[in-house]
Every structure is written in C-alpha cells, then in structure tokens.
Amino acid sequence: MALAxxxxxxxxxxxxxxxxxxxxxxxxxxxxxxxxxxxxMTLCPEGCIHETEEEFVAPDYTYCKGCGICAEECPGEGIKMILEEK
Amino acid sequence: MMEITEGSHAVAEAVRLCRPQVISAYPITPQTHIVEALAEMVANCQLDAEYITVENEFSALSACIGASAAGSRTYSATTSQGLALMFEVCFNAAGMRLPIVMSIANRALGAPLSIWNDQQDSISLRDSGWLQFYAEDNQEATDLHFLAYRVAEDHSILLPAFVCFDGFILSHTYEPIDMISQEDVDRFLPKFSPYERLDAADPISFGMYATPEYYHEFRYEMDRVLKQSKAIIQKTGKEFSRMFGRDYSAMVEGYRLEDAETAIVALGSICGTTKDAIDEMREEDKKVGLLKIRVFRPFPTEDVAKALAHVKNVAVLDKNISLGAKGALALEIKDALYSSGIPVKDYIIGLGGRDVRKKDIKAIVALVEKDQGDIFYGLRREVL
Structure with missing residues (x-):
C-alpha cells in the first residue's frame, strides 16, 4: 500500500x-x-467480541490485542489467557 | 509603494495581501503588534478572514490545522514560550502536510524569563518538518511571507513554514518598506488550492496512525520533500526577483565574500551589523566577508560548502545554544565543511537580548584568526 x-x-x-x-x-x-x-462483548476495548452463529460468543483474533480484560471480567471464569507462540 | 512602517505592521500588511482566510493567534511579546494589526484589519473589513480568538497558542495552531485541513489559507504568529507551547502541534501540522505560514518574532526562552531577542525558539523546532526562513531586515521579513506561502502550498511540497524575524530588533523598528500592491501579490501568489480537504460529503481523516511498518517511511517522505523544496525555493525566489527586483533566488547570500579569507556565517538581523563591521574592516584591508543563511530548513548544505570553499577561517554567530553541544548553526556549518578541512569556530552571541555591536564582530574576527572559538562570546566573568 503506497503512503497517503x-x-x-x-x-x-x-x-x-x-x-x-x-x-x-x-x-x-x-x-x-x-x-x-x-x-x-461490552467491555472489550477493541469491540472485537461478537456472538457467533452457534449461539456462543467469540473474539475476532484478527483484531484482538490480547489485553485480557475479557478474561478478568468474565463472571464464570470462562476465559483463559494462553501464551501464544507465533 | 515605499512607506515607513514598524516591522510588525509591515508583516501584518504582507499577511493581509496574502489573503489568508483563517487567522488564529494568541498575543505574546514581541509578536503582539502583528496579530493586533490583523485583528483590526478583519474588524474594519480590510481583510475578509475568519479571526479565531483562542485561550492559548496550542489552541491557536490547532485551529489553524483544522482550518487548513478544511481548505483555507491559514496564518498564525507567535514567539518564545508561545512557540514552545505549540511544540506538539507543530509536529502535527507538518506531519499532516498542511501549508500553514507562521511568523516568529524571535525571542529567548525561559527560564529565566526574558522577553528579548535571540533565536532559541524557532531553532528549537528545527526537527519539526517546518521550513524556516530568517530575515535580515523588515523588507526581507515582509517579502519572505509571499515566498513562504508559494513554496509551502506547492503540491510537491505541502509543508508549513516559519518566517522568522528578530523580536524588537526588527519587529519594533521603523524602516522604509517597499510594499507590493495587492494586484502584484495576486499575480505572484495564486488562490490557495488545497491538495485534499475535509468535506462532510466525502469524509477523510488527516494524520492517521502509522504502525512500525509505515512510520519510518512517513518520516523519510517528509525529509525527502523538505530537501526537494530547495529547488522550489530557488525557483520561486527567482520568479520573485524577476517580478519585484529583490533577489531571493539563493538560500544563502554572500557579502564581500569572493576574495575573503575569513568568513562570518550568521542568521537574521545580525547580518546587517556584520555587513557594516565588514565594510570598516575592509577599509583596514582585512579580507572579511559574510555568508548570510536565509533558509535554515531545509539546510542549504551544498550551497554553504560551495560559497565557503575558498576561505581560510569560518566564524559562526549563533543566537542560540544547543545546551551540552554547540550552536545549532555551527553544527550545520561544521557538517557542510567537514571534508574541506576549513576550520570552523562557533561564537554564541546575543542571548536574551544582549546587544551585539560592530566592535564585537571585529573582536570575533580577531579571535577566529587566532584559532580561538567555540565559546560564549562576551561572557561577564565577574557574575559567574
């Protein structure tokens, strides 16, 4: 992409x-x-957690920065932050 | 038409003739007379512009950014602490490639508080991407505004510009000025044609964020364009001289330099005093000349090297100090002459309004000929 x-x-x-x-x-x-x-979904600062067709919620990893707010706030402790190897 | 005018009022009149559509500024000594005069012109319908009053200089230049992005020819003026308060906004204006023109009535920076002249304020913004012109007298200060708008608004440049003239020494001095007529200014400076502009029907953002994959290249582009502007400055200066007789086709100007053995290099009003001192030294058969630097950014490195190639000594006068290093002009001159082997000495002079007289210039010439320099000239050792 050329610079604007x-x-x-x-x-x-x-x-x-x-x-x-x-x-x-x-x-x-x-x-x-x-x-x-x-x-x-409400607290994600990137706004990248959405409901999926399978009646579940999931982050869009294309934009998720891995800040961890969702994991911190989930009342059912249903989100884990896992070190990602790239 | 020739008229006797105060420097600030001559600059205000030149700005009026450039037909800015939006002016936003905050008064600060010694720049105040410029913006007072412009406010009066707008109030009296002598200038069809929006004059935005603001609470400080940060807001003044921010308002100019908005107005320039919306497609207006835009103007501001400031000095010293006012310019320091604009630091962030200056980098933004340049990065967004908005051709704002701003007059700087050069003044020292506090602390300690000083309202008097040196050039620390604009010099401290040398890395911001703005073009920097320096005037020797009020005629030049006036003319450089026409030139600055033309160059800044050129679609191959699109960078903002400072027109710097020494506070009080020029801003508050009455001199005869040959003011160009409106008709002639309109011939030289066409109506502002924005490269791109804010438009609700076709939304666009300026100065978006660049990831590490792009930021490096954005800075390269600004550097490339600023260097490229050298050719445009010379071309536009030549056109100005063809139309109005005063020659601004070169970014540096020699005075009795052709056969000089010692060259003085300086920026701004001190060049006038230096020329008088040189005339007197020439009477005593001293081969001294001056190289006046009219454009500090982009820096005319090649022109300096060429103009000084034949001299034996170079004395640089700096009305600024990059604390912990040297004067900013001396650093540039040393860079330009690095491979020539010509000795360059730096003299920090006239900080915070300390008078610099012909005798001081002569004393500096005597020092450089004895290879003594890289000093604060005229230190009052008894107070240290």
Whole structure:
C-alpha cells in the first residue's frame, strides 16, 4: 500500500489495521462455562467480541490485542489467557 | 509603494495581501503588534478572514490545522514560550502536510524569563518538518511571507513554514518598506488550492496512525520533500526577483565574500551589523566577508560548502545554544565543511537580548584568526 500524503485516510481504515499481530496472550473461551451474559462483548476495548452463529460468543483474533480484560471480567471464569507462540 | 512602517505592521500588511482566510493567534511579546494589526484589519473589513480568538497558542495552531485541513489559507504568529507551547502541534501540522505560514518574532526562552531577542525558539523546532526562513531586515521579513506561502502550498511540497524575524530588533523598528500592491501579490501568489480537504460529503481523516511498518517511511517522505523544496525555493525566489527586483533566488547570500579569507556565517538581523563591521574592516584591508543563511530548513548544505570553499577561517554567530553541544548553526556549518578541512569556530552571541555591536564582530574576527572559538562570546566573568 503506497503512503497517503500526510497519512490521510478515508473511513474504515481501522479495519485494515490488523491489531491481532500485537497479541502475546490469547483469550480462549470455554463454551461450557459461557452464559452469554455479554460482559466480555461490552467491555472489550477493541469491540472485537461478537456472538457467533452457534449461539456462543467469540473474539475476532484478527483484531484482538490480547489485553485480557475479557478474561478478568468474565463472571464464570470462562476465559483463559494462553501464551501464544507465533 | 515605499512607506515607513514598524516591522510588525509591515508583516501584518504582507499577511493581509496574502489573503489568508483563517487567522488564529494568541498575543505574546514581541509578536503582539502583528496579530493586533490583523485583528483590526478583519474588524474594519480590510481583510475578509475568519479571526479565531483562542485561550492559548496550542489552541491557536490547532485551529489553524483544522482550518487548513478544511481548505483555507491559514496564518498564525507567535514567539518564545508561545512557540514552545505549540511544540506538539507543530509536529502535527507538518506531519499532516498542511501549508500553514507562521511568523516568529524571535525571542529567548525561559527560564529565566526574558522577553528579548535571540533565536532559541524557532531553532528549537528545527526537527519539526517546518521550513524556516530568517530575515535580515523588515523588507526581507515582509517579502519572505509571499515566498513562504508559494513554496509551502506547492503540491510537491505541502509543508508549513516559519518566517522568522528578530523580536524588537526588527519587529519594533521603523524602516522604509517597499510594499507590493495587492494586484502584484495576486499575480505572484495564486488562490490557495488545497491538495485534499475535509468535506462532510466525502469524509477523510488527516494524520492517521502509522504502525512500525509505515512510520519510518512517513518520516523519510517528509525529509525527502523538505530537501526537494530547495529547488522550489530557488525557483520561486527567482520568479520573485524577476517580478519585484529583490533577489531571493539563493538560500544563502554572500557579502564581500569572493576574495575573503575569513568568513562570518550568521542568521537574521545580525547580518546587517556584520555587513557594516565588514565594510570598516575592509577599509583596514582585512579580507572579511559574510555568508548570510536565509533558509535554515531545509539546510542549504551544498550551497554553504560551495560559497565557503575558498576561505581560510569560518566564524559562526549563533543566537542560540544547543545546551551540552554547540550552536545549532555551527553544527550545520561544521557538517557542510567537514571534508574541506576549513576550520570552523562557533561564537554564541546575543542571548536574551544582549546587544551585539560592530566592535564585537571585529573582536570575533580577531579571535577566529587566532584559532580561538567555540565559546560564549562576551561572557561577564565577574557574575559567574
């Protein structure tokens, strides 16, 4: 991608920025413990946790930075942060 | 038309003739008279511009960024602590490639508080990506505004520019000024044509974030463009001289330098005093000349090397000090002459408004000829 003068950008540019590459720890969701309370979706600063078709919630690892807020806040302790080898 | 005008008012008039559409500034000594005069022109309908009053300099330049991004020719003016408060905004304006022009009535930086002249303020922003022009007198300060807008707004450049002129020494001095007519300014400086602009119908953001994969290249691009602007400055200066007779086609200017053995290098109003001192030294058969640096960023390294290739000694006058190193101008001159072997000595002079007179210039020439330099000149040792 060629540089835009003055780093100018049209809307939607944040989608091109795959922040998942920043991650060190990866949140892994336990389907058994999930009650779909939605706290992780509400609190995720990246807004990258969504409901899936299988009536479950899951992060989009393309953008998940691995901050760990979801794991910290999950009332059922259903999210574990696992060191990710790349 | 020739008129006797205070430096600040001449600059304000030059800015009016450039037809800025948005002005945002905060008053600070010794810049105040410029923005007071412009505010009056706007209030009296002599200038059709939006004058945005703000609570400080950070906001002033931020307002200019918004206005410039929205597609307006934009102007501000400041000095010293005001410029220091704009530090972050200066880097943003340059990084967003917005051709804002700002006058700097050069003044010392505190602490200790000083309202008097040196050039520490603009020199301290040498790495920000702004072009930096320095004026020797008020005629040059006036003319450089027309030049600065033309160069800054060139679509191959798109960088903001400082026009620096020494606070009080120039800003508060009355001199005869040949003011260009509106018609002529309009011929030289066409209507502002923004490269891209904010538009609600076609949204765009300026100065977005760059990951480590891109930031390095953005800085390279700014450096490349700033260096490329040397050719545009010379071309535009040549055009100015064809139209109005005053020659700004070179970024450096020699005075009695052709056969000089000792060269003085300086920025700003001290060049005038130096020329008078040189005339007197020439009467005594001393082969002394001056190389005046009109453009400090981009730095005309090649021009300096060429202009000084034949001299035996170089004395650099610095109205600034990069504390813990040397004067900023001396560092550039030493770099330009590195492979030539010509000795270059630095003299820190006139900080915080200390007067520099012809006798001081002569004393510095005597010092450099004895190979003594890289000093604060004229230290009052009794107070140390």
């Amino acid at each position: 003068v003055g780093c100018r950008a049209r809307p939607g540019k944040s989608r091109d920025n795959k922040t998942g590459s920043w991650r060190v720890f990866k949140p892994v969701f336990d389907r058994e413990k999930c009650t779909k309370c939605g706290l992780c």
